[in-house]
Amino acid sequence: xxxxxxxxxxxxxxxxxxxxxxxxxxxxxxxxxxxxxxxxxxxxxxxxxxxxxxxxxxxxxxxxxxxxxxxxxxxxxxxxxxxxxxxxxxxxxxxxxxxxxxxxxxxxxxxxxxxxxxxxxxxxxxxxxxxxxxxxxxxxxxxxxxxxxxxxxxxxxxxxxxxxxxxxxxxxxxxxxxxxxxxxxxxxxxxxxxxxxxxxxxxxxxxxxxxxxxxxxxxxxxxxxxxxxxxxxxxxxxxxxxxxxxxxxxxxxxxxxxxxxxxxxxxxxxxxxxxxxxxxxxxxxxxxxxxxx
Numbered sequence: 001x002x003x004x005x006x007x008x009x010x011x012x013x014x015x016x017x018x019x020x021x022x023x024x025x026x027x028x029x030x031x032x033x034x035x036x037x038x039x040x041x042x043x044x045x046x047x048x049x050x051x052x053x054x055x056x057x058x059x060x061x062x063x064x065x066x067x068x069x070x071x072x073x074x075x076x077x078x079x080x081x082x083x084x085x086x087x088x089x090x091x092x093x094x095x096x097x098x099x100x101x102x103x104x105x106x107x108x109x110x111x112x113x114x115x116x117x118x119x120x121x122x123x124x125x126x127x128x129x130x131x132x133x134x135x136x137x138x139x140x141x142x143x144x145x146x147x148x149x150x151x152x153x154x155x156x157x158x159x160x161x162x163x164x165x166x167x168x169x170x171x172x173x174x175x176x177x178x179x180x181x182x183x184x185x186x187x188x189x190x191x192x193x194x195x196x197x198x199x200x201x202x203x204x205x206x207x208x209x210x211x212x213x214x215x216x217x218x219x220x221x222x223x224x225x226x227x228x229x230x231x232x233x234x235x236x237x238x239x240x241x242x243x244x245x246x247x248x249x250x251x252x253x254x255x256x257x258x259x260x261x262x263x264x265x266x267x268x269x270x271x272x273x274x275x276x277x278x279x280x281x282x283x284x285x286x287x288x289x290x291x292x293x
Contacts, residue, residue, distance in 0.1 A: 010183070011183065011244065011247055011248045011251060011252055012146050012248055012252055014179045014183060014244055015146050015147070015244050015245060015248050016146050016150045017150070017172065017175075017179075018082065018083060018172070018175075018176040018179065018244060019082075019107075019146065019147050019148075019150040019151050019154070020150035020151070020153055020154045020157075020172070021083065021154065021168070021169055021172030021173060021175070021176060022082060022083055022103065022107070022150075022151055022154065023150060023151035023152060023153060023154020023155045023156075023157070023158070024154040024155075024157060024158045024165045024166075024168055024169035024172065025086075025100060025154075025158075025169045025173070026100065026104050026151065026154070026155050026158075027155070027158070030097070030100050030101050030104050031101070031104060031105070033097060033098075033101045034101050034104075034105055037098065037101075039224065039226070040095075040098055040221070040224075040226050040230045040233075040234065041098070041101060041102060041105065043220055043221060043224055043226070043234060044098070044102045044217075044221075044233070044234045044237050044238065045102065045105055045106060047216070047217055047220055047234065047237075047238045048080060048102075048106050048237060048238055049106065049109065049113060051213075051216065051220075051238065052077040052078070052209075052213060052238060052241075053074060053077050053078060053117055055077065055209060055212060055213060055216070056073045056074050056076070056077035056209055057074065057121075059073065059205050059208050059209055059212075060073050060074070060125070060205065063204065063205050063208075065201075065202075065205055066201065066258075067125040067126045067127075068125075068126070068256060068258040068259050069201050069202050069205070069258065069259075069261060069262060070121070070125040071118070071121045071122055071125050071126065071250075071256075071259050072202065072246075072250055072258070072259035072260060072261055072262035072263060073202065073205050073206065073209065073262045074117065074118065074121040075114070075118055075121075075246045075249050075250050075259060075262070075263065076206065076209070076241050076243065076246040076262050076263050076266045077209060077241065078110065078113060078114045078117055078118065078246075078249075079110070079114070079241045079242040079243070079245040079246040079249070079263075080103060080106040080107055080110055080237075080241070080242055080245070081099075081103060081106075081236065081237050081240045081241060081242060082103055082107070082176070082242040082244075082245070083172075083173050083176040083177070084176070084177060084180075084240050084241075084242065084243075084270075085099060085103065085236045085237050085240040085241075086099045086100060086103060086173075087173065087177065088236040088240055088274050088278060089232060089233045089236050089237070091278060092232050092236065092277075092278040092281050092282070093229065093232065093282075094229050094230070094231075094232030094233035094236065095227070095229040095230045095232070095233040096233070098229075098230055098233045098234075099233045099236070099237060102233070102234075102237045103237070104151075106237075107147060107148070107151060108148065110143070110147070110245075111140055111143035111144045111147055111148060112140055114139070114143060114249060115134060115136045115139035115140050115143065116136060118134055118139075118249065118254070119134040119136055122134055122254075134253070134254055139249075139253050142253055143249075143253070146248065147245070154169075176244075179244065180243055180244050180267055183244065183247065184243070184264055184267045184268060187260070187264055188264070198261045198264065198265060199265055201261060202261045202262040202264075202265045202266075203265045203269070205262065206262050206265045206266040206269055207265075207269050207273070209266070210239060210240075210266060210269055210270050210273050211239075211273055213238045213239040214235050214236070214238070214239030214240075214273065214274075214277050215235070215239075216238065217234045217235040217236070217237065217238030217239050218231050218232070218234070218235035220234065220238075221234040221235065232281055235277070235281075236274070236277075239270075239273075239274070239277070240270055240274055241266065241270070243263050243264075243266055243267035243270070246260075246262075246263035246266070247260055247263045247264075247267075250263060
């Protein structure tokens with residue numbers, strides 16, 4: 001895959017507006033809610049920041065992925081769900097407030113965690129022979145500019161113009177999903193001769209990551225005796241990742257187009273698996289309602 005104006009300009013701008021839209025939906029109470037529901041937040045937070053990278057690392061080792069594909073898989077595991085996971089939680093009748101609070105918390109941490117773990121991944125999988133380096137401090141600053149800054153701007157905008165913010169946020173939430181589809185479509189069109197090869201390289205790994213993360217997140221919540229709504233939300237927060245952010249990190253910040261492949265395959269697959277998982281959850285809930293006590 002080749003990096004060009006798409007990865008240099010369109011992707012970062014798209015992510016900036018997506019994060020601005022997220023900021024429009026956030027309120028100070030979303031951060032306060034973290035302390036009111038520490039058990040559910042802690043499980044979702046630790047699962048995203050620790051479980052997902054470990055899961056991706058294990059899959060990369062077991063499947064003996066090519067080095068750059070393995071790093072790309074780690075990057076997609078490090079990207080929080082954002083608007084997409086919030087949407088799935090809403091459609092599956094999960095705890096949307098918890099989803100938003102988790103998204104807010106993890107989004108603050110990831111500008112720092114992504115560069116550190118991505119740099120480790122490059123060093124581990126690609127070794128000393130690689131020409132690709134990830135300057136950690138510079139990458140942290142870049143991620144803060146394209147993630148935290150627009151979130152803060154969105155929150156400020158919402159505090160001054162709440163009615164207009166609600167209108168814009170609703171539209172941007174769906175635009176975020178459309179943006180991702182358009183970006184992935186452009187990448188597919190540009191690399192249509194190699195897409196089957198890309199899926200052969202990364203499709204199984206990203207599908208495994210997605211499915212396992214959804215089910216593990218759900219089971220962790222159930223083992224912790226969280227409510228059904230909270231379990232639904234944590235499963236999607238853990239199992240649905242921000243493909244646009246992963247594409248920006250791999251293609252724009254690192255500048256390695258091959259590392260973008262897992263984000264492309266993941267972005268295509270997660271809507272299918274997420275939809276199937278939502279259907280399974282609804283069937284499960286319906287069966288529980290009709291089963292006699």
